[in-house]
Amino acid sequence: xxxxxxLTLLVVSIIWGSAFVAQRVAGQMGSVYLFNGARxxxxxxxxxxxxxxxxxxxxxTSQVMKYPRDxxxxxxxxxxxxxxxxxxxxxxxxxxxxxxxGFITSLYVVLVPMALFxxxxxxxxxxxxxxxxxxxxxxxxxxxxxxxxxxxxxxxELFGALFWTFHVIVLxxxxxxxxxxxxxxxxxxxxxxxxxxxxxxxxxxxTFNWQMVxxxxxxxxxxLGLCYTLQVWAQRHTPPAxxxxxxxxxxxxxxxxxxxxxxxxxxxxxIFGCVLIFIAVALSQFKEWNxxxxxxxxxxxxx
Numbered sequence: 001x002x003x004x005x006x007l008t009l010l011v012v013s014i015i016w017g018s019a020f021v022a023q024r025v026a027g028q029m030g031s032v033y034l035f036n037g038a039r040x041x042x043x044x045x046x047x048x049x050x051x052x053x054x055x056x057x058x059x060x061t062s063q064v065m066k067y068p069r070d071x072x073x074x075x076x077x078x079x080x081x082x083x084x085x086x087x088x089x090x091x092x093x094x095x096x097x098x099x100x101x102g103f104i105t106s107l108y109v110v111l112v113p114m115a116l117f118x119x120x121x122x123x124x125x126x127x128x129x130x131x132x133x134x135x136x137x138x139x140x141x142x143x144x145x146x147x148x149x150x151x152x153x154x155x156x157e158l159f160g161a162l163f164w165t166f167h168v169i170v171l172x173x174x175x176x177x178x179x180x181x182x183x184x185x186x187x188x189x190x191x192x193x194x195x196x197x198x199x200x201x202x203x204x205x206x207t208f209n210w211q212m213v214x215x216x217x218x219x220x221x222x223x224l225g226l227c228y229t230l231q232v233w234a235q236r237h238t239p240p241a242x243x244x245x246x247x248x249x250x251x252x253x254x255x256x257x258x259x260x261x262x263x264x265x266x267x268x269x270x271i272f273g274c275v276l277i278f279i280a281v282a283l284s285q286f287k288e289w290n291x292x293x294x295x296x297x298x299x300x301x302x303x
Contacts, residue, residue, distance in 0.1 A: 013248070047181070101153075
């Protein structure tokens with residue numbers, strides 16, 4: 001069962017990595033908010049029946065599912081952070097490659113301990129400090145290739161990673177108090193509505209050709225809907241620290257997918273930057289390896 005769970009998480013990381021290609025295709029058509037709004041709305045509708053089923057199972061005698069008032073407040077906060085993270089990520093994909101986006105987005109795993117220190121005064125482990133240093137050098141090499149010229153899209157991806165960081169912290173500190181499926185659907189709906197609301201005023205109407213429809217469907221149905229379900233099952237059998245490392249392979253698969261499908265290329269220094277980022281992400285989880293205390297159920301929300 002453990003091997004099956006690990007292989008399932010590997011499939012999830014492959015789908016998440018390839019989703020950056022679908023988002024890159026949509027980005028090349030100039031769509032950010034409307035694209036995000038459409039895919040998050042579709043994802044919410046896909047997960048909604050499962051959330052209803054879980055809710056009814058937990059309260060079989062009640063016809064109406066009731067949730068605490070605080071849950072609605074934190075669903076909005078999480079959805080707002082998800083909106084900002086997804087907006088910066090998708091805007092960055094207009095100007096950078098799928099591979100760059102994948103690796104820079106993965107930096108949020110490294111940034112979480114730093115944000116906990118500066119905002120919540122939680123002392124970081126020394127390994128986290130080393131990981132931040134490695135990640136910083138890696139991100140610089142990936143974005144610039146050593147030429148001291150940062151791509152605008154990579155800067156947007158970095159801002160997105162910062163908002164993913166706070167999204168992760170909010171989920172870990174507050175959302176864990178509530179039923180997971182209903183919370184997930186709530187924040188997906190909030191993210192969708194905010195994206196659609198901004199998109200209606202800020203963007204021209206989205207072109208619904210087959211490429212756009214495929215990008216929306218693939219990211220919503222597979223990256224969010226299917227992968228959420230697979231991840232929930234698989235992490236019942238795989239320790240959290242192990243799962244984190246397997247899922248972090250999505251950045252590697254983003255580069256591979258960009259190379260195979262979009263003919264994207266990386267120089268030697270950029271490849272070395274990718275390696276440093278991956279080591280930093282793995283290292284940031286190493287201190288939790290034996291304790292297994294990391295909660296990575298949030299990872300699916302960032303796609």
